[in-house]
Amino acid sequence: MVNLMHGNLNAQSSQPDKVDIYLHPLFKHCDDNFIKTLGTISRKITCEKGQTLLFRGDKAVFFYLIRSGCVKLYRETIDGTLAVVDILTAGQVFCEISIFEKCHHPYNAEVVEAGEVIMIPVELLQEEIKNNHQFALDVLRLVANHCRQQERELEHRSLQNAAQRIGCFFLRLLNRREGEGGTFHLPYDKMLVASRLGMQPETFSRALAKLKKETGIHIKGSKIKVDNISNIAKYTCSACSSEFPCKDLDFSKGR
Amino acid sequence: MVNLMHGNLNAQSSQPDKVDIYLHPLFKHCDDNFIKTLGTISRKITCEKGQTLLFRGDKAVFFYLIRSGCVKLYRETIDGTLAVVDILTAGQVFCEISIFEKCHHPYNAEVVEAGEVIMIPVELLQEEIKNNHQFALDVLRLVANHCRQQERELEHRSLQNAAQRIGCFFLRLLNRREGEGGTFHLPYDKMLVASRLGMQPETFSRALAKLKKETGIHIKGSKIKVDNISNIAKYTCSACSSEFPCKDLDFSKGR
DNA sequence: CGAGGGTTTGAAGTGCATCAAATAGTGTGG
């Protein structure tokens, strides 16, 4: 079990096996009774790779929390072109807007790595939102946090080049103090990382090579070793309005 | 006065002179007493072009509503490169996250067209959020709506080319039924539209010419005449996951 | 009228996408 209270992007790279829903910060102001109901009523499903959890346009009836595995959120045009919204791993949540509003899914969700997903019926949460003012505020915080993440994402797409976006992604995976380095594994396929960062696999490969040259990081398969974070920060954060270390994402990994 | 209850992006193009804060849908569940307090305590300021309303990183103490004029929200890297987040006109609001959370501004706000702005102290709203459950939900809706807008924006940046983004922008300005055309004015400078859509003025100029060729629209200065909306929809919406007409934005123009 | 932006046009450069093909890695059945 991973305590999401202290969860950060590191949890992604360490790939925890299971995640306890009770500990997601979204529920920190919910009482034991509600948590118990949550445990009873929510569905836990085991998903295979390739399985589609929900389709864009479908009515949202569940709020999702990933216990393990990996889920890709994406939009698709008529001609089949994909725009990946995000790729989520253990501990992350999605469809949070459905918690308070009747809505239709704004994206598709596909399992890209087998795992377990918890589905919480939205009525349950909508009820809680009415009774528990603190919970309403926590939902608000979750949504707002997602909003800020997207603002940052949008900025990165217009100001950072491919190599800088990868570097920034690595910095978030590392999440250490300035100077300190470390080793970590990519949370998923390079192809998926590429799509997550809005680039082609070929571009990712070349940009990663460039990042290596520029910052002196070591790469072996999916293992990345960083001796000095500042090198990456210097290289990537010059093309961003936030300074390293990024303080944007401190509430939770919720979506 | 413009009734924001029924406001849509058309309001942008018709450039209303003044906007009544009471009618913003955010306040639809607030009682007269609160509205009166709002009128008393909020500041109305007249802004000159070029004036900076707030700086990124400053502590957020006001929620902003634009009565008239035009405000640019942007982020800036150390070397001075800008990333425009949005450009807002009469009836639109910003800094809504400050309504429920102590936060620092994630962007700068600069007046690009002189006008009047209303500043509402966040304490007032934070108080109301505690007392008025419906208001809390309306704030949630406002934030969620902003979130969806950004999701769409992000998709557009990765799937649509420059001409298609302009066409999509026009469709939102027109906001009519399929087939019906119309005439409208750009809500602000072409330079600003370009920055809003994440492209250079030169690119905008060339892409607009391309859009004209592809869809048969008529352009004279800032006046755009569209005979048949479907032509634009056919051209732009093919590179988007939503089909025309876009239903994404039905709550308000809030930000 | 003339100064100063906004807008357009031209020419050249850059970054990423695309297409193609080679190479590495992984899982399968024999």
Add this chain to the structure above:
DNA sequence: CCACACTATTTGATGCACTTCAAACCCTCG
């Protein structure tokens, strides 16, 4: 344990969209 199939990743070559730099044009407003 190996050979095969299949996928992921890398590398090369080329093309396209957008940017950048430069200059002309145009419009507005003092």
